[in-house]
Amino acid sequence: xxxDTVIEDRRVLDLRYRMPISKISNFFSGLEKGKVSGTxxxxxxxxxxxxxxxxxxxxxxxxxxxxxxxxxxxxxFTVVEITPTSFVGEGSxxxxxxxxxxxxxxxxxxxxxxxxxxxxxxxxRLKAVKKNEGYYSYEFFPY
Amino acid sequence: MxxxxxxxxxxxxxxxxxxxxxxxxxxxxxxxAIRPALQDAGITQKDVDFYSVGxxxxxxEEILPAVTIGEYAGLSCGSLKTxxxxxxxxxxxxxxxxxxxxxxxKIAMAIGIEKMYNSPxxxxxELIGRAGNYFWEFENFGMTFPxxxxxxxxxxxxxxxxxxxxxxxxxxxxxxxxxxxxYAQFQKETTIEECMxxxxxxxxxxxMDSSPITDGAAAVILARGDVARKLTDTPIYIDGQGYATGxxxxxxxxxxxxxxxxxxxxxxxxxxxGLEGIGNNFDLFEVHDCFTIAEVMAYEDVGLARRGEGIKLxxxxxxxxxxxxxxxxxxxxxxxxHPIGATGxxxxxxxxxxxxxxxxKGRQAEIRKGRALQHNVGGTGxxxxxxxxxxxx
Numbered sequence: 001x002x003x004d005t006v007i008e009d010r011r012v013l014d015l016r017y018r019m020p021i022s023k024i025s026n027f028f029s030g031l032e033k034g035k036v037s038g039t040x041x042x043x044x045x046x047x048x049x050x051x052x053x054x055x056x057x058x059x060x061x062x063x064x065x066x067x068x069x070x071x072x073x074x075x076x077f078t079v080v081e082i083t084p085t086s087f088v089g090e091g092s093x094x095x096x097x098x099x100x101x102x103x104x105x106x107x108x109x110x111x112x113x114x115x116x117x118x119x120x121x122x123x124x125r126l127k128a129v130k131k132n133e134g135y136y137s138y139e140f141f142p143y
Numbered sequence: 144m145x146x147x148x149x150x151x152x153x154x155x156x157x158x159x160x161x162x163x164x165x166x167x168x169x170x171x172x173x174x175x176a177i178r179p180a181l182q183d184a185g186i187t188q189k190d191v192d193f194y195s196v197g198x199x200x201x202x203x204e205e206i207l208p209a210v211t212i213g214e215y216a217g218l219s220c221g222s223l224k225t226x227x228x229x230x231x232x233x234x235x236x237x238x239x240x241x242x243x244x245x246x247x248x249k250i251a252m253a254i255g256i257e258k259m260y261n262s263p264x265x266x267x268x269e270l271i272g273r274a275g276n277y278f279w280e281f282e283n284f285g286m287t288f289p290x291x292x293x294x295x296x297x298x299x300x301x302x303x304x305x306x307x308x309x310x311x312x313x314x315x316x317x318x319x320x321x322x323x324x325x326y327a328q329f330q331k332e333t334t335i336e337e338c339m340x341x342x343x344x345x346x347x348x349x350x351m352d353s354s355p356i357t358d359g360a361a362a363v364i365l366a367r368g369d370v371a372r373k374l375t376d377t378p379i380y381i382d383g384q385g386y387a388t389g390x391x392x393x394x395x396x397x398x399x400x401x402x403x404x405x406x407x408x409x410x411x412x413x414x415x416x417g418l419e420g421i422g423n424n425f426d427l428f429e430v431h432d433c434f435t436i437a438e439v440m441a442y443e444d445v446g447l448a449r450r451g452e453g454i455k456l457x458x459x460x461x462x463x464x465x466x467x468x469x470x471x472x473x474x475x476x477x478x479x480x481h482p483i484g485a486t487g488x489x490x491x492x493x494x495x496x497x498x499x500x501x502x503x504k505g506r507q508a509e510i511r512k513g514r515a516l517q518h519n520v521g522g523t524g525x526x527x528x529x530x531x532x533x534x535x536x
Binding site for chain 1: 165166204265266268269272276278279280281283284285286287289290293294295296297298301342343344345346347348392393394395396399
């Protein structure tokens with residue numbers, strides 16, 4: 001039954017952003033070669049993840065790319081049961097924060113066949129992955 | 144000692160009913176808070192020198208809510224919209240306060256409003272989940288708002304050896320006071336059992352660990368101290384406000400058992416108010432309990448409890464009205480509702496009511512010190528605002 005107390009919007013807006021990545025293109029080309037990387041300041045040595053091309057501590061630009069080994073410790077996690085509309089079809093998923101041995105933390109999915117065995121403090125490994133849709137991403141896996 | 148000309152006080156308050164408000168537009172909802180605020184202060188629109196509107200938006204159709212609400216409410220002085228996620232209301236309060244402290248005006252209005260139900264639930268979950276670091280957290284990993292707080296809840300329960308039932312204590316308290324607040328979205332009690340039986344949203348957090356989707360508006364009228372004294376016998380002074388911004392990327396946080404931005408904002412607010420610490424300086428607190436874990440962390444970040452001991456305060460009923468630190472006697476975000484941009488102003492309205500002794504039966508705190516603290520977090524410790532109020536007597 002139509003609701004005569006509300007007007008359903010007749011104008012539809014499709015929000016799809018175009019996000020520049022030219023300054024961190026090494027990260028994306030690295031994923032295709034199976035590497036997950038951050039950036040490192042050539043002056044102070046600070047490692048950044050997410051990768052960024054400028055070090056605000058030193059006012060330095062043009063940071064170098066550093067490949068991560070992938071070894072990490074699980075700092076915390078959650079199983080997202082109620083997912084956003086744009087993730088409907090994925091089912092529930094595990095989002096984890098891992099501390100890499102390079103000293104930076106990464107948030108990504110934890111791809112585990114046995115969710116009951118996930119424990120804070122366990123060893124996990126960060127890997128580049130190719131998604132079914134054809135693009136590259138990165139996920140944690142049990143060690 | 145500050146002169147009256149160097150102070151700002153709340154002289155009028157207004158609050159809409161919170162809930163699913165599909166009976167009103169955003170402008171009509173704003174009026175429900177603006178009209179009583181003006182009447183309470185005994186002023187008219189032309190007395191207002193500046194107004195600010197805390198609003199997150201996106202889920203409601205108006206892009207310029209400060210303008211559409213202003214037009215509807217007969218306001219035409221300078222204005223703007225403030226965004227600090229769930230602390231947009233405190234940001235609105237800050238701008239309105241600063242407009243007076245800077246010497247640019249004598250009277251200002253801080254409004255907070257959110258009209259969330261103008262979009263379907265899925266869209267709301269989507270939009271609020273994007274309120275972190277969109278590119279590195281949402282695009283590939285579909286983070287949600289409960290998901291962020293669940294990362295903290297997992298680690299907190301792990302480190303301090305608590306169970307999910309213990310977090311539910313926060314929901315039980317919230318609903319106890321929400322049941323006594325006529326403006327609350329949920330005016331009914333709940334139990335640990337009911338909380339534990341509710342569905343998981345993002346493990347370990349369940350639906351009953353979470354604040355609801357809410358439409359609502361709140362407004363406060365601020366006046367320079369000397370003007371406030373002429374307008375009312377019960378001005379509620381803003382003694383100090385602290386603020387801080389946390390990292391967007393959750394991986395850059397210092398840990399997952401508390402919010403670093405909250406701690407910095409609290410320290411700054413206490414210092415500005417000339418206080419050494421929490422001690423016995425406060426009659427009540429409003430803290431940002433968007434999730435049960437958020438209330439527990441707030442106790443520890445603000446300084447009501449040592450790290451890992453927030454749940455103990457709840458279990459001992461020390462944050463109920465008759466306890467040592469009364470917290471969220473209005474039902475908090477969990478039971479009163481959490482209309483994102485309105486929450487910070489709603490907390491200010493509640494503190495004003497409490498310090499004036501005007502809270503509803505059963506939830507009025509005993510006012511001895513005449514001082515209260517408001518803790519308002521935006522996102523998951525992305526923004527933090529802490530504001531200290533007093534009766535000045």
